[in-house]
Amino acid sequence: MHPLLTRALLALALVLGGGWLGARLGAPLGQAPAAAVGGCVLGLLVALLIDALHAARLLRWLRGEQREAAPTAPLLWGELGYRIERGLHQREQALRREEQRLWQFLRAIEASPNGVVLLDARDQIEWCNGVAADQLGLDPQRDRQQRLGNLVRAPALAAWLRDAQASAEPLLMPAPGGEGRQLSLLLRPYGQGQRLLLTQDITARERLHAMQRDFVANVSHEIRTPLTVLAGFVETLATMPLAEPERARVLELMTQQAQRMQALVADLLTLAALEGSPRPPVDAWVDARELLQALLDDAQALSKGRHRLTLELALECQLAGSREELLSAVGNLVHNAVRYTPAQGHIALRLRGREDGGVELEVVDDGPGIAREHLPRLAERFYRVDSSRSRASGGTGLGLSIVKHVAQRHGGELQVHSELGVGTRMRIVLPAARVRA
Ligand SMILES: Nc1ncnc2c1ncn2[C@@H]1O[C@H](COP(=O)(O)OP(=O)(O)OP(=O)(O)O)[C@@H](O)[C@H]1O
Numbered sequence: 001m002h003p004l005l006t007r008a009l010l011a012l013a014l015v016l017g018g019g020w021l022g023a024r025l026g027a028p029l030g031q032a033p034a035a036a037v038g039g040c041v042l043g044l045l046v047a048l049l050i051d052a053l054h055a056a057r058l059l060r061w062l063r064g065e066q067r068e069a070a071p072t073a074p075l076l077w078g079e080l081g082y083r084i085e086r087g088l089h090q091r092e093q094a095l096r097r098e099e100q101r102l103w104q105f106l107r108a109i110e111a112s113p114n115g116v117v118l119l120d121a122r123d124q125i126e127w128c129n130g131v132a133a134d135q136l137g138l139d140p141q142r143d144r145q146q147r148l149g150n151l152v153r154a155p156a157l158a159a160w161l162r163d164a165q166a167s168a169e170p171l172l173m174p175a176p177g178g179e180g181r182q183l184s185l186l187l188r189p190y191g192q193g194q195r196l197l198l199t200q201d202i203t204a205r206e207r208l209h210a211m212q213r214d215f216v217a218n219v220s221h222e223i224r225t226p227l228t229v230l231a232g233f234v235e236t237l238a239t240m241p242l243a244e245p246e247r248a249r250v251l252e253l254m255t256q257q258a259q260r261m262q263a264l265v266a267d268l269l270t271l272a273a274l275e276g277s278p279r280p281p282v283d284a285w286v287d288a289r290e291l292l293q294a295l296l297d298d299a300q301a302l303s304k305g306r307h308r309l310t311l312e313l314a315l316e317c318q319l320a321g322s323r324e325e326l327l328s329a330v331g332n333l334v335h336n337a338v339r340y341t342p343a344q345g346h347i348a349l350r351l352r353g354r355e356d357g358g359v360e361l362e363v364v365d366d367g368p369g370i371a372r373e374h375l376p377r378l379a380e381r382f383y384r385v386d387s388s389r390s391r392a393s394g395g396t397g398l399g400l401s402i403v404k405h406v407a408q409r410h411g412g413e414l415q416v417h418s419e420l421g422v423g424t425r426m427r428i429v430l431p432a433a434r435v436r437a
């Protein structure tokens, strides 16, 4: 039965019951009709009082925070309380689900490697993730509802945000915190006048582009010089009648230039091969003694008796890696020592163990040494201390960058110690994992 009907029947029963009781009590006094009416009114009042009491309890519960269950009551009031409670509960659950989804959504944006800023129609920050805060120097909590243009003081940014046409294109700007970082900003409209700002740190990418540009410029420059010289000699040969000794001299100079270009191309190919190939194996073993002996023979051939060469092996061991790469790396150090150390100088090849189980492959000379200011840049591509001297002796400035690369590929490093007027000590350190007795 419908609760409202039950409720009406109950009220009716109370009124009729009151009337019947009134008639019974009024009969002995001869006042039955009046007492019956009085009884009905009393019954009605009781019915209303019961309703008022239940309504008051329900209202008190509704005005509170509904932490406890709805007040229990029979029939209509009980069902009313139960249905209100269930409705509230369902609404709360839906709200919690939505909150959870929003939270997960924000967490996903928070995990993005790019910065994300939500701007309202007045360019005030509605929300930003940690990456954007870091890149733009913002505080995700404190700076909410602040205008982005007021917080990031960059005229280019303000103009870009204002101009709808300009902001359709990305904006490149230095990061506000300085430190030489470069940012790329992208703006996309959404919702009702809101905008999504995406930021990306492009410092590494820009640096790579700059390196590539420098590299191409350097290679072109290095090739152009010997090529110009060669072209000059070819013209001389073609146009001028030369005596035999002169012709021989020109041909010798031409050979030198051609060799320089060959050396450059060979170094470039080595670098390209190093960059494009997988790391050297950890289970291919190279005998250290045999390796250094081959390098010593090589050095002797190169020195042609001008230097005193020694080999010092403090231990017998095998090295894991690429024989070809190690030969090329230590070979570069040996070539440098022979090339830059004046005649009668002493050059030593050494192999020593380290406390941590690794080894050091060292080439030491007592040549002119290198000034301190050059040392940090020595392994950069094309870097030469004295380009005229190095060029005269055929260097391209790629040698040490190859050595550093090989050392790193073997899990080790290149260490350079040098003092002007005393000599140079170049060392490849290899980790214990690449050494076995
Ligand atoms: N043992 C050394 N003594 C003095 N200077 C050295 C020595 N080794 C290297 N240098 C200096 O460091 C510079 C860089 O050496 P690197 O081997 O990278 O280039 P390079 O010898 O000029 O050319 P490449 O090795 O490519 O033919 C050289 O130009 C030279 O000035």
Ligand SMILES: [Mg+2]
Residues within 6 Å of the ligand: 332, 335, 336, 395, 397, 398, 399, 400
């Ligand atoms: Mg060299």
